[in-house]
Amino acid sequence: MHRRRFLQGAAGSGLAATLAGCASAPQDISSHMPLSTAELPLGLPTLAPINAYADRIISTNVCTRPFRATGPRIEAETSGSKTIIHNYGHGGSGWSLSWGTAALAESLIKADKQKPIAVVGCGAVGLTTAIQCQRAGYQVTIYAKEQPPYVRSSYATGIWSPDSRIVTLEHAQPFAERWQWMARLSYLRFQTLLGLAGNPVEWTTMFRLADKPFDDHGGHNIPGEPAYPDYRKQLLSDLNPKARDVPPALNPFATPYVRQFPLLMFNISAYSQYLLALFYRSGGKIIDRTLTSAADFAQFDESVIVNCTGYGAKALLNDESIIPVRGQTCKLMPQPEVKYGLQYFDQHTSVYPRRDGLLVQAGAEGDFNNPVANVNPQESIAAVEQLARIMATMKS
């Protein structure tokens, strides 16, 4: 990939004009700040110790990210008398891009607003798409095999990660404009969901720990994965706030390199409930239904069906372009006093201060193209032990 060509392609697109109609754009305020401000350290929050003990693990979950090398499938297809809008394959970014992908899918519906539509799937993408369609004036019924908290989306980490396993570097350029549109729209929507009861969405403070200078880093890829574009750095660098390196004198951790940055976090239990309530409040219905093949779309009363089946689309449509990327997380008992998270990618360990339990993520070799969704308790215990080592050396 020629980085310069890639950037030029995205910058010269009609993206700005398209987004202008959506909402007020976040401003790049760097030119209004005194020159040195972005270099100054942020105040450190009080770092309450995390009780990183394996006997405080309250749940462990595995699920597979629905990754497609070319990016998610968001397109309309005609099948007999039905129009099927596909909206699946969002890799490790389904929550983050949800509002943008919902808006794109909804824009593909050309039906009369008097006619009800069906959304198949009740995960992050299905629920958000259904709400987006309601807002556009459609009467919507969701059909799904599972609902939250038993959908795969419920097992995600729950952070703003819009370019996580969303497309390969090889296919990055043609998808860049679409991605940027979805990411910016979603980012703006999330800012409208702050401060709500139960904190479905909130900003938290993160520390990224590293053994080597950050420029030498390959991110959090698991060995054996393809290269991915760094879209966020390349296309969203104007979004504030920025990351700052923690100066050695203030560094409370044992690693020589520490970067502090704010991160949008989704408290998935509260956020799913929020979305469900919103959907029901607008007259939505949810019906249990399992589709066994694409032919089942013909059985629907609705003539427009939005297919948001996530990883389920692989079996439903025999879509071999979906590659499973396994991910295991566990939750430690909630600690409301912990208001920061850690990422230590050198050791494949991260923790996020979710309200429904401190979310510990472990990455493992062999997770890419791995459909096996078996819990490996040792993997999570090892991640918690790694966290315990960080806590043992953390200065108060």
Ligand SMILES: Cc1cc2nc3c(=O)[nH]c(=O)nc-3n(C[C@H](O)[C@H](O)[C@H](O)COP(=O)(O)OP(=O)(O)OC[C@H]3O[C@@H](n4cnc5c(N)ncnc54)[C@H](O)[C@@H]3O)c2cc1C
């Ligand atoms: C470990 C891990 C961590 C992650 N962390 C993040 C993160 O921090 N941020 C982020 O943005 N993303 C994250 N992701 C990615 C994110 O979870 C996915 O992109 C997202 O869940 C996809 O949502 P979805 O609605 O498409 O799929 P799903 O949640 O799988 O929902 C699919 C829906 O379709 C239904 N369905 C499927 N097949 C059928 C069928 N045949 N008949 C009827 N119904 C069917 C299901 O029952 C369900 O209701 C993570 C993923 C993993 C595995």
